[in-house]
Amino acid sequence: MSRSMADRVEESLPWFRERLVALGRCLVLHLLVYPGLLCAALAGFAFVGLGFGAGALLLPLAVLAVRRMADQRRELATRWTGTVVEAPYPRRPVFPAGATGVRQWVRWLRADPATRRDLTWLLLDPVVGGLLALLPVALVLEGVYGFVVCANVRWMSSTGYGDWFVLMHAHYGHGGDLAAISAMGVGLVLLGLWSAPKVLPVYGRWTRSLLAPTPEVQLASRVRQLTETRSEAVDAQAAELRRIERDLHDGAQARLVAMGMNLSAAAQLLEKHPAEAKEMLLEARNASAQALNELRDLVRGIHPPVLSDRGLGDAVRALALDSALTVEVGVDLPGRLEAPVESAAYFTAAEALANAAKHSGGQRVWIDIQHRDGRLLMTIQDDGAGGADPAKGGGLRGLERRLAPFDGILVLNSPVGGPTVLTVELPCELS
Known part of the structure; x- marks a missing residue:
């Protein structure tokens, strides 16, 4: 019987541990409200002081302090509540040096919608977020206070110190009152522990409602990102075309030209000097073989045939066999990827292997490739x-x-x- 009771206690320990951790997080989130009030006072003083000139000096400091606090709250909300809260701040423009640049920066900070949303959150968080995070902690503390009342009811009654608990009045010598207060105290403690993990997601959604990027900001950020990636893709394509042209000009093209000249010379020498013509024909044959190898290398650099024929897994295994390091490859791909994604992943693995062989100083490389939740995940690790x-x-x-x-x-x-x-992640679907 005692062993069964001990087993039940041991099984309940993770429940209490999880809720105590959640309760501690609620307490931390509530305590962070008070530094936020100081930041709000500083920001308010800076905005009021703009009309007198002093606020122009305080505003950047106040906004940076508010953003630092908001970033801290986003990080805690993401780690503790399971609600991802991204930063909404746009990239800072380049301002000129001197007082003109400072004035432009201050105007930019004032006009930034993210600044206004941060300040709105800072003013509302003590009322909404602070009280929300305080709720489980207050329930537990009130339950503990019930036990304090029961333990000190005689002293409280004799000194006139408040011996009320919630709506119940504790009387010394009335066991029924003390039992009811004790039961209510236990209930409040359990209610607080139970509610702590429930409150954290609600707090996360509240934080995201004001501190996450708005749809307009997300759209602008997405447009900016697509513009940058398109420009980079165009530049990369132009650089790749220049590389191909250079390799053709310096390699296969030069050999083919030399081969044509040798064949022309051999044709002229064939009747009168057959030995010299034969030597030139052999040189032309060697040049054709070298040109063919260079063309094959060039094609592999553009898109390896093994990648088209066998897929990403076998193509990376072929890279591993050609590497100077000892490479172990693990692949879990139940289907084929789209050709552009396969090519990007393949050349990423090739570049990573080349970097490991050239710079890491290690001897072994591990490559793991798998597809999970609509994303290609590739991990490349070396012991360098x-x-x-x-x-x-x-x-x-x-x-x-x-x-x-x-x-x-x-x-x-x-x-x-x-x-x-x-670690590489690529959104993609399997065919």
Whole structure:
């Protein structure tokens, strides 16, 4: 019997642990209201001071403080409530230096709709968000206070200290009153613990209603992103065409021209100097073989035949066999991807393998490719020294440009000392 009771207690521990964590998060979210009030006072003073000139100096500081607080709340709402709240701020324009640039920046901050929405949230959050987050905490504290009343009812009654609990009056020596207060205290504590995980999603939706981008902002951001990716795609295509033209001009074309000249010379020498003509014919044959190999390499650089014939999985396995490193490939693709997506993913893997062989200093690479929830997920990890940084440009920046037209996401985690993990996500469907 005691063992069965212990089992039930052990089974209930995760329930209490989960709700205690949620209760602590509610408390933190409520306490964050008070620094927000200070920010609201600072912002209000800055806006009022604009008419006197002093606000122009305080406004950037106040807006940056408000945005920092709003970003913190977006992050907590995303991590704690399961509601993703993205930042709505547009890219800052380039302003001239000096006082003129400062004035333009201040006007831009004042006209930004995101600034007005942040300030609206800052004024309303103490009333809505703060009280909402306080509700489970208040229920638990009120329940605990019931036990305090029961434990100290004699002292409270003798000193005149409030011995009321909710709507019940505790009398010393009346066991029925104390039992009812204790039962209500337990009920309030359990109600507070039960409601804490329920309150967090509601708080997240409240935060998203004011701090997330509006449909107009999302549309403008999407248009800007598509404009940038289109420009990058056009530039990348032009660069690829120049590369193909250069490779043809410097490689196969030059060999074909040389081969034609050798054949012409051999035709003139064939009757009088057959040995020399034979030597030129052999040179022409070697030049044709080299030109053919260069053309094949060029075609593979544009779109590898194995990718068209066998799909992404086998094409990446072929890359692994040609790599100087030891590469393990895991593929879970129950179907074929669209050709442009396959090509982007293939060349991303090829560039990542080349970077690992050239810069990582490692010996092994692991590639995992799978399709989940309408997205191609590809993870490439090496055991090298790490320290890769997309901000330095080079191949990593090229990978971002290659994935951008497909709304692809590239995430790099490369701490100094390694390992380097490159994660690629591409929205796509399987055929």
